[in-house]
Amino acid sequence: xxxxxxxxxxxxxxxxxxxxxxxxxxxxxxxxxxxxxxxxxxxxxxxxxxxxxxxxxxxxxxxxxxxxxxxxxxxxxxxxxxxxxxxxxxxxxxxxxxxxxxxxxxxxxxxxxxxxxxxxxxxxxxxxxxxxxxxxxxxxxxxxxxxxxxxxxxxxxxxxxxxxxxxxxxxxxxxxxxxxxxxxxxxxxxxxxxxxxxxxxxxxxxxxxxxxxxxxxxxxxxxxxxxxxxxxxxxxxxxxxxxxxxxxxxxxxxxxxxxxxxxxxxxxxxxxxxxxxxxxxxxxxxxxxxxxxxxxxxxxxxxxxxxxxxxxxxxxxxxxxxxxxxxxxxxxxxxxxxxxxxxxxxxxxxxxxxxxxxxxxxxxxxxxxxxxxxxxxxxxxxxxxxxxxxxxxx
Numbered sequence: 001x002x003x004x005x006x007x008x009x010x011x012x013x014x015x016x017x018x019x020x021x022x023x024x025x026x027x028x029x030x031x032x033x034x035x036x037x038x039x040x041x042x043x044x045x046x047x048x049x050x051x052x053x054x055x056x057x058x059x060x061x062x063x064x065x066x067x068x069x070x071x072x073x074x075x076x077x078x079x080x081x082x083x084x085x086x087x088x089x090x091x092x093x094x095x096x097x098x099x100x101x102x103x104x105x106x107x108x109x110x111x112x113x114x115x116x117x118x119x120x121x122x123x124x125x126x127x128x129x130x131x132x133x134x135x136x137x138x139x140x141x142x143x144x145x146x147x148x149x150x151x152x153x154x155x156x157x158x159x160x161x162x163x164x165x166x167x168x169x170x171x172x173x174x175x176x177x178x179x180x181x182x183x184x185x186x187x188x189x190x191x192x193x194x195x196x197x198x199x200x201x202x203x204x205x206x207x208x209x210x211x212x213x214x215x216x217x218x219x220x221x222x223x224x225x226x227x228x229x230x231x232x233x234x235x236x237x238x239x240x241x242x243x244x245x246x247x248x249x250x251x252x253x254x255x256x257x258x259x260x261x262x263x264x265x266x267x268x269x270x271x272x273x274x275x276x277x278x279x280x281x282x283x284x285x286x287x288x289x290x291x292x293x294x295x296x297x298x299x300x301x302x303x304x305x306x307x308x309x310x311x312x313x314x315x316x317x318x319x320x321x322x323x324x325x326x327x328x329x330x331x332x333x334x335x336x337x338x339x340x341x342x343x344x345x346x347x348x349x350x351x352x353x354x355x356x357x358x359x360x361x362x363x364x365x366x367x368x369x370x371x372x373x374x375x376x377x378x379x380x381x382x383x384x385x386x387x388x389x390x391x392x393x394x
Contacts, residue, residue: 015143018190019134023127024147026086028154029183030120033097033176035158036165037116040176041100041109043167050106058106061113066346069118070339071205073125074197077335083191086126087184093119094177101173121342123183129338132326133195138270141323145266148319152259197332208340212328214276215337216344217382218321221283223348224375225314228356236360236368240297253304254311261312262319275324280383282313282320286376289313293369317379318345348375 038059045055077085096116103109128147135143165172187194209216230251237247265282269275289310296302322341329337352375359367359374 014136015139016134016193018186019130019193020143020146022083022186022190022194023131023134024150025186026090026123026127026183027147028150029090029180030093030123031151031154032158032161033093033180034120035155036161036172036176036179037097037100037158039159039162040167040172044100045106045109047167048106054106058109058113060350061110062117063346063350065114065117066121066349067343068114069121070125070343070346073122073339074205074332074335076122077126077129078197078332081194082126082130082197083187083194086123086187086194089119089122089126090180090184090187092116093123094180097180098173098177101170121346125335125338125342128322128341129335130195132322132334132338133330134193135326137327140326141266141269141275141320142263143266144319144323144326145263148262148266148315148322149259152255152262152315156255156259195335197335203333203336205336205340205343208333208337209344211340212325212337213382214279214386215321215325215328216340217379218279218283218317218324219341220344220348220351221286221375221379222314222317222321223345224352224355225286225348225372226352227349228352228354228375229314229372231353232356232360232368236293236365237297239365242297242300246300250300250303250307254307257308257311258315260308261316265312265316265320266323269320269323275320275327276383276386279317279320279324280380282316283376283379283383285313286310286317287373287380290369290372290376293372294366 042055042059045058050058073085080088093116096112096119099112100109103112131143131147132140161175162172165175203211233251234244234247237250238244265278269278272278289306292306293303296306325337325341326334355375356368356371359371361367363370
């Protein structure tokens with residue numbers, strides 16, 4: 001299979017659907033597996049009598065694994081090829097996921113968490129690098145909007161599968177492993193179109209965090225708000241005397257907003273020469289939406305409307321930030337920047353629940369909204385401080 005046709009600048013001229021399908025298949029399989037696995041593993045540990053503190057510590061291995069795997073991914077893809085590395089990561093993730101069922105001793109779940117999330121992190125990085133390379137510059141936002149929508153659907157399908165399969169026996173683990181393994185098929189079919197890394201990045205991995213701060217700070221804020229908000233929103237709502245089913249439906253509404261907004265935001269970003277003002281606008285809306293929560297929490301309908309649009313803005317930081325990254329860099333620099341992008345997301349997923357939880361302990365229940373607003377405000381400050389960076393940075 002031949003490589004996509006490129007213009008004089010090395011950019012592809014049209015969407016190559018095999019590449020798009022391969023990248024989205026890989027990440028949707030990961031989304032389904034994580035959406036199925038997170039509640040499954042927590043429920044099983046709870047049934048085994050493991051304390052909440054240890055369950056949380058085990059879950060935190062996901063962030064540690066992501067931060068550890070991110071710098072290694074580009075090197076492996078350079079040495080073994082993008083498609084081959086992705087297929088290897090799929091096999092490792094599937095075997096690790098199945099291994100949880102057979103690992104009876106709790107300590108064994110720590111290396112399994114590390115290998116599972118390390119492998120899925122590689123899939124995130126390389127699928128996003130592949131799709132950014134395969135997207136025509138004028139359609140990049142649309143392509144990444146499709147990608148993000150499919151990922152959101154995958155995360156939604158996972159818990160639905162869990163509700164049907166339950167937590168007993170090997171079946172939920174086997175289903176998760178099979179779903180992951182199925183992603184090998186489109187990657188194998190499109191392997192001839194996978195981007196090549198003939199050269200290693202010239203700069204150190206951490207340099208890329210500061211090279212494109214408009215993208216890396218955006219995904220840090222997204223990781224912090226999405227992980228912290230989803231983890232603690234139900235607690236926040238219950239403390240405000242909201243019935244648990246109503247709080248759960250609000251999270252669903254926010255997830256629907258997430259799915260609904262990605263393609264429209266991608267299309268809007270394609271009309272813009274510079275995507276940074278759009279990122280700044282979404283962050284400002286994030287601050288406003290977060291600060292409005294204490295005033296709306298007792299009005300369920302208003303909360304639903306705000307969370308629908310707010311969920312889209314939050315997820316838009318990821319999609320538009322990724323499109324901005326692809327517009328600024330290419331080749332090995334883009335691969336390394338994608339690794340830095342996921343690294344910042346992983347840091348956000350660790351910082352968000354910790355920071356928001358601490359804010360609720362110190363400032364009371366309203367600390368939830370204030371901490372969410374603070375993460376968005378951090379991005380606003382980074383964006384407004386952009387002129388302080390060198391002209392080669394963005």
